[in-house]
Amino acid sequence: MPDSQIRTPVFEFDYIADEGLLADCHARYWELKESAPPVFWTNEHGGHWMCNTAASVTKVLRHPEIFSSRFLSIPPNPDQPKMIPESLDPPEHRPYRQLLRPFFESKAIAPLEARVVEWTDELLTETAAQGECEFVSTVASRLPVAVFMELFGFPMESFDEFRSLVTTFFSVRAAPEERAALAQEIMGHLAQLIQSRMAEPKDDMISKIIVSEIDGRKLEFDELMSIGFLMFLAGLDTVTNAMSFGMRHLAHDEALRQRAIDDPSIIPDMVEELLRRYAFVATPRYIVQDTELEGAQLRAGDCILAPLPLIGWDEKLNEDPKNVSVERQFYRHAAFGSGIHTCLGLHLARMELIVFYRAWFSSIGHFRQIEKGDESCRGGSVMALENLHLEWT
Numbered sequence: 001m002p003d004s005q006i007r008t009p010v011f012e013f014d015y016i017a018d019e020g021l022l023a024d025c026h027a028r029y030w031e032l033k034e035s036a037p038p039v040f041w042t043n044e045h046g047g048h049w050m051c052n053t054a055a056s057v058t059k060v061l062r063h064p065e066i067f068s069s070r071f072l073s074i075p076p077n078p079d080q081p082k083m084i085p086e087s088l089d090p091p092e093h094r095p096y097r098q099l100l101r102p103f104f105e106s107k108a109i110a111p112l113e114a115r116v117v118e119w120t121d122e123l124l125t126e127t128a129a130q131g132e133c134e135f136v137s138t139v140a141s142r143l144p145v146a147v148f149m150e151l152f153g154f155p156m157e158s159f160d161e162f163r164s165l166v167t168t169f170f171s172v173r174a175a176p177e178e179r180a181a182l183a184q185e186i187m188g189h190l191a192q193l194i195q196s197r198m199a200e201p202k203d204d205m206i207s208k209i210i211v212s213e214i215d216g217r218k219l220e221f222d223e224l225m226s227i228g229f230l231m232f233l234a235g236l237d238t239v240t241n242a243m244s245f246g247m248r249h250l251a252h253d254e255a256l257r258q259r260a261i262d263d264p265s266i267i268p269d270m271v272e273e274l275l276r277r278y279a280f281v282a283t284p285r286y287i288v289q290d291t292e293l294e295g296a297q298l299r300a301g302d303c304i305l306a307p308l309p310l311i312g313w314d315e316k317l318n319e320d321p322k323n324v325s326v327e328r329q330f331y332r333h334a335a336f337g338s339g340i341h342t343c344l345g346l347h348l349a350r351m352e353l354i355v356f357y358r359a360w361f362s363s364i365g366h367f368r369q370i371e372k373g374d375e376s377c378r379g380g381s382v383m384a385l386e387n388l389h390l391e392w393t
């Protein structure tokens, strides 16, 4: 590599398969924050930069003119289909975001809450009787699928078929070819739904998006597919992971469990604090202008990964950030991102989590984790907990 292309400082870190990350992704990112340079270069996955401070993550998220979302993977994949609106930069991003925002505002989400309460109660009544469960597959991966299907307009008769597709698609063990085939199958279901709603609209989100206009025109079929597939990717696995990491913490925090049982009004604060402490997205950006970040010289054409937990873990933003406390005045974090791509589904996600914890603490109460040796994490840009065995009496 000629001198002008040397990237420093170098610190080797594999954001997908680092051993420490697979053992416990939050512990490993915390260790990295304490031991690696503020911004560094790693040669893994074709070579890329890593943000390692809250300030560098904020700068990356707030400057889409330098840090583009056009490739949401490292290494960048030029064949990646457009994911509307997440892979769009300004000015293209804005009209799509404006079109979608009304469907995700709290008042649009509120009517769904009664149904979420119903599914949650039904599922937890079944689970409670068992006295133990592998939480990720039995509970955390089920609720968000039902919510997504109902919200978007999928017929609930296909719940079991759809859920099994989703579970295998997001599974750590799925091989890339298997995942690609499942993506095709999911796209097939989506295409069928969009076509049927184009012919005969109903009272669901997809029918409303179909009749909406952007710059004086209706969306093309491909744009509808892109939005649908992104909702699927963005809205299912994420809620599952937030629940799993949150419950793992609670299994070891008896005092907080007791507080949630005695006073369920603390649950919204608890949800926010668990999201802050256990944020799990590390989002990639593609650099389109040479720039300097925390002393490192970044070049157009390089990629950078911005781990979002770093914002909530910054001592300047949250006192004693390692500690989980519902006494904070503010819960400053970026679990849902920051800047123009801030999660559209955040009200929905918070509602699902609040409903879930209320139902769990009122129907099951205290619980313990049983270690079975298979509790590893999935690395990458959306980190996950693979298994979480819980028991209660």
Ligand code: HEM
Pocket (backbone or CB within 6 Å): 069, 085, 086, 087, 097, 230, 231, 234, 235, 236, 238, 239, 242, 281, 283, 284, 308, 334, 335, 336, 337, 338, 340, 341, 342, 343, 344, 345, 346, 348, 349
């Ligand atoms: C706890 C659950 C969730 C978390 C932690 C989460 C996190 C995020 C993050 C970090 C981003 C920004 C990514 C980036 O900047 O590259 C994002 C974007 C997005 N999320 Fe979520 N998400 C969650 C749930 C949901 C749900 C339930 C939906 C909808 C069904 C959703 C829909 C979206 C969409 C559409 C975007 C793209 C917004 C844009 O580009 O303007 N998310 N999410």
